[in-house]
Amino acid sequence: MAHPEDMRQPTQKTTSVGPIPTLLSAASFALGVFIAARSLRLKREAEEHLREKELNDRFSKAIEQLVSRRPFEQLGGIYALEGIMLDSERIQPTVVELLAAFVRENAPVSAGGADDHLDQRVRPTEPVKAALIVLGRRPKRNEPFRVDLRRTDLRGAYLEYARLEGANLGASRLEGAFLEGCQLQGAWLGDTCMHEADLEEVNLEGADLYGADMKRAKNLTLNQVLAARPTHWTQLPPDLSPDDHQDLERRMSAVEHNEVPVHFLRACADGREILPLGEMDEARQRWLEAVN
Template sequence: MELWIILLIVIIVIMVVLCATALWAPQQYAPKLSDQELASLTSARRESLEIGDGRLRLQNEWRATLIQALAGFTVLLGVFLAFKQLLDQGENSRETLELTRQGQVSDRFTRAIDQLGSGNPETKTGGAYALEHVARQSPKDYRIPVTEVLMAFLHRQANRGEGPFKEEARDKESGTGCNPVGERLGTRDPDVQAAVAALGRLEKQKNDPLLDLSRVDLSRADLTGARLTDANFFRTDLHNTNLAKADLRRIYRKDADEAANLKSANLCAANLTGASLAGVDLSTALIDEHTNFKGATSDQCTEWPEWFDWSSRGVICKISPGFQDREESCPPDDHRAELCKNNQP
């Protein structure tokens, strides 16, 4: 039972008790004289009348006191009921405001999706930013739907297909041959740049769906500081992309091959200065002499191309805790772990 109902019952009981007391107490504490008592005072009638008047006054004073107490409790009950009504109105107002807010957010979400389907690049760019705003405003309900919508948009708008990269004609042993020229993604496809940048700014959590950016053309994108942990970049074109201080680590999906996957990704001339690469698979990534790894951090689970000397390219390797608990996703490699240990700052 709710507290306010209990309080209301208590006040009503008190009022009933006071009403009963107002009728009973005067008779108990100032009773009327019996006939015998009055008869015994006939010789002094004046005194008898004064005594009777005094008792009546005492009874009336009792009644007045109890009626005042009863009136006070009646006022208290009125105040309580008014306060309860005010609380109910406030609660109803909050519920109405929340429903209104949810409706407004839902409308903005729908309009933003419509904008993404526009044929105008500026309108699609605005739709991507609008979706990011919706996800930030109502993360519990819309963060994951917005992430999935933006991923679908990138796969539809910037899908590079299964064909080879132009840079794959390079000499794989030397890691040269990548072409760092081209138009910036923000100029070439501003809507794609806005969508992937929005994904990189959204918060990531443990049970989120896999961030699938495989086979997407993100060449010359600006992803500075992007949070793209556990993302799948298989055969994604990232040549000349700015990934400075980007977080590409494998965090939650320890056993998923698709997570933190940069296999066959094109990193020619990409800027990974200070990027976090712990647990990332770059074993078949396209890397050339222009790819900047200065200050990037890896761990003993990071996989590099066999020909690539990461220690000479400014990569800082740090032994990750719990290495022995990650055998399924990171098979023990004493040589790699030893190299990493010797390369720690």
Template sequence: MKGSRLQWAALMASSLPGIAALAALLFTWVSVEQSGKQLQIAERGQVTGRFNAAVGNLASPAVDIRLGGLYGLERLMRDSPHDQPTVVTLLTAYVREHTHGQVGGSADARPATDVQAAMTVLANRDPKHDGSGDFDLRNVRLRHLGYMGMWDRVRQRVIGINFPEADFSAADLSDADLGHAQLAGVVMTGTALRESTLNGTELADADLTGADLARSHLVRADLRRVQAAGAHFDETDLTRADIEDARLERASLVRASLPGAILRGADLRQADLRDADFTEADLTGADLTGAKNLSTAGFDGAILNGTRGRPS
């Protein structure tokens, strides 16, 4: 019996270092977990502090301080993608409030420095973190908006801004440079885009109902399935644009340039085609029924297979 007790005591003695090590490991794990939670709390507090400071700067009467607030929000989006939807909503509201109702004035007037900066910050964000961010830019006045894209040295091509499904209803984007932009599904009903640059821009499934794109440039633009009833494309350059299955009924294409454009299945009923140039365009299955001034349009080398209301 005495021997058994001695053996048990010896076993316990030999186990103590392991038990102590296990206890130390558990203590370390609990400490690390608590430290991690405290660190997360501290980081969230820091993010909140940075956000509040940036927002406070936006209310400053000094443009340089407002710019600091805008770039502070840009850094915050990069450091804390979780907060990007809130920042996007805030920045679009900032642009609306600083441009809404600005009518008249000089035709050469450009967006204020801070407004251009806010749009550039939005353009350079990572769209995959947008979440429920509200991209509401209705009624904004961004005449002569400067180019916001960038050159991708790796892919050796221009990367345009990315505002998918944004709402630009009734906005003024005349003479804006939106070349190579990703604007799929945007809402631009009644939007002024006169003399704007949209070369290579993706506008598939966009709503351009009643929009004014007179004298704008849409070379090789993607306009597949756009809703553009009643829109104005007078003297617009649509060279080699993809306008397949677009709804262009009652649209005005007076003296529009469409050489090599793809208009397969496009709806051009009652559209005004006076002096429009469809040289070598593909109008397979397009509907020209009731089109105005059809006899003055040029169709040299155009593909007209299955085109309804086709020119004689």
């Protein structure tokens, strides 16, 4: 006969999970996570590959349009390249170089100097205008080069507030150009003609003005010139003569002492002034004797 106390005790069954099922459950979970992560990675790689393929196709099509001789196709190619540039930071340097080369090819400086009287009808073609617009409003990203627009005929061009900092505009023609607010800090403007160009609020900080012809430029101020790198070879308006402005005279002298010998070498490297080596040395020596 069972004891009464034993009758009051409930019967307890203990169950235990062995180590093997636990390990299988953990392994199954880890495998699921791995498969999900791998699937996500493969999906992203496929999407990136598709995106690159689409960019390459768009790029190839844009180049075909750009090299066309039909202006409306060139316009389509230019704006297609802008769209590609906005979508891909990696491709931006290539697009910038292509558009700058397009401007150089389609708007080269012709033989002959600056005109005494500006022809108001002279303007860049529509495709060249479009290329300049796209270059001027491109995203501000790291670019390991200067925008190369040297020896281009940009008479009457609209470049208001364009981003052309550090650009090479050497020996270009900017007569009658609208440059209000243009960012030209650090630009190379050597031998550039700016007759009748509107320079209101143009940022010329650090811009190289060696040989620049600005004597008939509009809205050019003393502060703009002082912020740049003028020399006595810079042609300025009569009201900005260094004879009348001591600050300007000092600025020119300081720039010349440090920079002018380099200009001789730079001119030859750019092909703007090919001198025999002997004449080159003599010219530099004469200059050094004059400033020392």
